[in-house]
Amino acid sequence: MSHCHTLIQNLRQNGYRITPQREMIIESLAHQPGHQTAEQVFDQVKTRTRSVNIATIYRTLDLLVSQGLATRTSLCEGEVVYATRQHGPHIHLVCRQCGCLINADSGLMVGVSDQLQALYGFDADLQHISITGLCTACQHNSPQGG
């Protein structure tokens, strides 16, 4: 069964009302494998009903984030994406050419994180890292670089 029930329970326990809109938004977000923009969630929800407004999408996503049930990440190109917390921390690899998004293991960053703490006293949030670069396909498509 799906993770979205946990999210819904969580909201309910915190005194928030569960409306059909919120259910659909949560399901759309939770059932997708990766990250989605508000617009993408909107499109998903629209396939099931026309009676949801984009403002409600934003409000619900913000609610989930404020409750710690979802994350909001600003990718390097300025695109803002949301995801439920089920995925756990990971690094976003964003291709600067084709825009594709790869989720990498954030364990790779643990060493760096420790060093940032030691050298700069900075407590890095491994949940929110995104790195720009070129994916495999685009490296081969542009041997000279852009």
Next chain:
Amino acid sequence: MSHCHTLIQNLRQNGYRITPQREMIIESLAHQPGHQTAEQVFDQVKTRTRSVNIATIYRTLDLLVSQGLATRTSLCEGEVVYATRQHGPHIHLVCRQCGCLINADSGLMVGVSDQLQALYGFDADLQHISITGLCTACQHNSPQGG
């Protein structure tokens, strides 16, 4: 002598005209130690003349970026900053609480970069990494988190 002359030469050689506006914008960007938003560059330039429009700031910054003379980075909070390339690659540490910006040595990322290439075939651009977290001061100010 300043780095901005190199930038200006470079533009000229590529057939772009050097206007007083472009000179001032380049100087403002090059003489600042770190990164600046378009608005900050605008403010800088305004201290020297009133006859520059914000649209010109955006157009010139975009020109510099398209010519590879400057970088455009979207920090984790969605703020877009520009910098000339003289600073070399570095990591942006953005405090999610006070918003302060620390430049860290991107050498820390070399190992991670290699692993991303090996594991995901991803060629990370070390020039554009930004990491959210808490700076030293804010770690002590918010022992319980927000």
Next chain:
DNA sequence: CTCCTTGCAAAGCCTTTGCACGCTG
């Protein structure tokens, strides 16, 4: 002289907000 670059202002994009009605609990 040619035409690139600029200022102005309006438009554009994405996101947020005010309001009254409807629905959840």
Next chain:
DNA sequence: CAGCGTGCAAAGGCTTTGCAAGGAG
């Protein structure tokens, strides 16, 4: 029943664009 949540539409912030005049080369 109480009041939170919604749709609608307008506003908001930041950035881009169309146009005619002006300046660089």
